[in-house]
Amino acid sequence: MIETQGLRKAFGKQVVLDGLDLTVAEGMIFALLGPNGAGKTTTVQILSTLIRADGGTARVAGYDVARQPDAVRKVIGVTGQFSAVDNMLTGEENLLLMADLHHLSRREGRKLAADLLDRFELTDAAKKTPVQYSGGMRRRLDLAMTLVGNPRLIFLDEPTTGLDPRSRQTMWQIIRDLVARGVTIFLTTQYLDEADQLAHRIAVLDQGKLVAEGTPDDLKRRIPGGHVRLQFADERSLGLAASTLGVGAGTGARDDEALTLRVPTDGSVQSVKAILDRLDYGASADTAVEDAGVTVHIPDLDDVFFALTGHINMQNDTQNGSQPAKQKGAVR
Amino acid sequence: MSTLALTFRDSLTMLRRDTKHSLRNLMMTVSGILTPTILLVLFNYVFGGAIGAGLGGGIHGSYINYVAPAILIMAVGSGCATTAINLVMDLNEGVINRFRTMAIARSSVLNGQVIGSVIRTLASVVLVLGAALLMGFRPTADLLAWIEAFGLIALFSFAITWMGVVFGLIGKTPAGANSLSLIFQILLPFTSSAFVSPDSMAGWIRWFAQNQPFTAVIDTLRGLLLGTPIGNSAVFAIAWSVGIALVGFILARTIYNRAPAK
Numbered sequence: 001m002i003e004t005q006g007l008r009k010a011f012g013k014q015v016v017l018d019g020l021d022l023t024v025a026e027g028m029i030f031a032l033l034g035p036n037g038a039g040k041t042t043t044v045q046i047l048s049t050l051i052r053a054d055g056g057t058a059r060v061a062g063y064d065v066a067r068q069p070d071a072v073r074k075v076i077g078v079t080g081q082f083s084a085v086d087n088m089l090t091g092e093e094n095l096l097l098m099a100d101l102h103h104l105s106r107r108e109g110r111k112l113a114a115d116l117l118d119r120f121e122l123t124d125a126a127k128k129t130p131v132q133y134s135g136g137m138r139r140r141l142d143l144a145m146t147l148v149g150n151p152r153l154i155f156l157d158e159p160t161t162g163l164d165p166r167s168r169q170t171m172w173q174i175i176r177d178l179v180a181r182g183v184t185i186f187l188t189t190q191y192l193d194e195a196d197q198l199a200h201r202i203a204v205l206d207q208g209k210l211v212a213e214g215t216p217d218d219l220k221r222r223i224p225g226g227h228v229r230l231q232f233a234d235e236r237s238l239g240l241a242a243s244t245l246g247v248g249a250g251t252g253a254r255d256d257e258a259l260t261l262r263v264p265t266d267g268s269v270q271s272v273k274a275i276l277d278r279l280d281y282g283a284s285a286d287t288a289v290e291d292a293g294v295t296v297h298i299p300d301l302d303d304v305f306f307a308l309t310g311h312i313n314m315q316n317d318t319q320n321g322s323q324p325a326k327q328k329g330a331v332r
Numbered sequence: 333m334s335t336l337a338l339t340f341r342d343s344l345t346m347l348r349r350d351t352k353h354s355l356r357n358l359m360m361t362v363s364g365i366l367t368p369t370i371l372l373v374l375f376n377y378v379f380g381g382a383i384g385a386g387l388g389g390g391i392h393g394s395y396i397n398y399v400a401p402a403i404l405i406m407a408v409g410s411g412c413a414t415t416a417i418n419l420v421m422d423l424n425e426g427v428i429n430r431f432r433t434m435a436i437a438r439s440s441v442l443n444g445q446v447i448g449s450v451i452r453t454l455a456s457v458v459l460v461l462g463a464a465l466l467m468g469f470r471p472t473a474d475l476l477a478w479i480e481a482f483g484l485i486a487l488f489s490f491a492i493t494w495m496g497v498v499f500g501l502i503g504k505t506p507a508g509a510n511s512l513s514l515i516f517q518i519l520l521p522f523t524s525s526a527f528v529s530p531d532s533m534a535g536w537i538r539w540f541a542q543n544q545p546f547t548a549v550i551d552t553l554r555g556l557l558l559g560t561p562i563g564n565s566a567v568f569a570i571a572w573s574v575g576i577a578l579v580g581f582i583l584a585r586t587i588y589n590r591a592p593a594k
Binding site for chain 2: 048049050070073074076078080084085086087088089093097100101103129145149
């Protein structure tokens with residue numbers, strides 16, 4: 001459905017995309033994952049014909065985005081990072097506007113608008129302008145407007161940034177329903193759990209380059225396994241446990257300042273039980289050791305991202321990304 | 333559907349959108365339409381006595397006869413600011429980016445705004461005309477001259493509105509767009525034959541006043557409505573209008589279609 005080769009884009013001296021190769025098959029949810037500034041929105045803008053790449057080629061549904069933009073536009077729908085709705089029109093009028101622009105008859109338009117309002121639980125807000133909507137309602141209206149054109153491929157640029165957990169869940173369910181109807185979804189996100197939950201394939205983008213691509217499980221398999229983290233109350237019990245479990249000093253697994261030990265595990269009950277049994281046996285009757293805190297850490301996409309890019313600025317960037325006042329992606 | 337039919341249909345859709353915006357933003361719409369009428373009242377009742385005395389009646393008979401055609405054209409100039417501000421506000425909305433990724437006639441977004449603006453400007457012109465007639469404006473035009481007069485106003489309005497679109501596109505903020513519009517809203521009208529005869533102006537500015545578009549259009553309009561001599565003003569008025577419209581139209585489309593920078 002999407003194929004890019006060596007896609008490049010720079011704004012002035014700042015290189016945003018540095019040779020991007022992507023392949024997205026029809027009917028899947030493809031997630032482009034990366035921190036702010038990685039080039040996610042730029043990728044969507046190029047693929048959706050909003051801006052032109054400086055180099056490389058991109059084909060959407062078989063059409064070249066630079067040479068056949070109108071053919072591409074007929075196939076796609078775009079829901080931006082910040083809701084691309086008309087704030088001066090009511091929710092219903094926004095949908096009718098889309099129906100008019102898709103050249104539906106008045107009757108078809110009214111019926112489709114009513115259906116979409118119902119499907120996205122916006123019927124009660126149909127006569128209100130989006131200014132009075134919650135963040136989740138705006139995103140739903142935005143997506144409903146995209147669906148008026150019945151697109152085969154939908155770009156969702158950070159569809160849940162700034163949404164509360166419940167609205168996020170609703171949006172996820174809507175996305176799953178769309179794919180069940182055969183729509184291909186190209187999703188960008190800075191939330192690892194979102195990509196993990198939704199995507200069939202994930203591409204990790206960092207500083208304009210792909211650093212990894214595969215299924216969520218593929219990516220998780222590419223990094224070291226999980227561990228049990230033991231937290232002790234004092235140095236004496238830390239030392240006792242370390243010698244019992246055979247964790248040497250200075251290996252990185254023992255942290256004398258934080259009073260913790262990291263012991264490898266695959267995350268199964270059996271393996272965790274084995275570690276605790278050894279601890280229990282080796283330091284029998286030492287209550288200080290028995291008071292240790294236990295956390296089991298299974299590798300998630302945070303670990304993947306850290307392992308792949310060597311930096312972990314996702315959290316910081318998440319805060320930047322949720323400032324709705326700054327219209328990222330608004331293009332003049 | 334042919335390209336032309338598609339453009340027409342999408343432009344109509346955008347015009348409906350623009351009309352809804354005007355109705356939602358009623359304060360701005362009404363004040364925009366009303367402002368020229370207030371100017372007319374000011375110029376006739378506040379400054380009219382003094383300036384009119386300076387003009388000495390002349391071939392126009394009274395100052396209201398002299399100033400009313402000018403205010404009709406000033407209504408066109410203030411339409412420019414409304415267009416520019418509306419456009420900036422619209423471009424700052426994400427919905428324009430949505431339009432850019434849809435298979436619609438690309439020019440329809442601007443077309444809708446321009447047609448909507450011209451309609452609002454003409455409403456404003458009719459209001460000024462009504463007020464002027466109440467205040468003693470006595471045009472002598474026959475039906476044909478009235479039609480020509482309205483044609484000229486519509487053509488000039490179309491031209492100035494496209495420039496308003498350009499100002500909106502390059503102005504970036506409502507304040508920036510408004511500042512640029514002052515060229516047509518204040519600068520050119522006041523340095524034209526609108527309020528005083530250019531003959532009474534100082535050297536270089538007299539030359540400018542005699543040769544700029546507002547003077548040509550206003551003098552032509554006076555001729556059509558009052559029967560005063562038009563001379564070659566009509567040719568210049570039409571040439572200026574067509575020229576400004578073309579420049580505005582081409583600039584606006586080029587800037588709008590240019591790959592948007594981040």
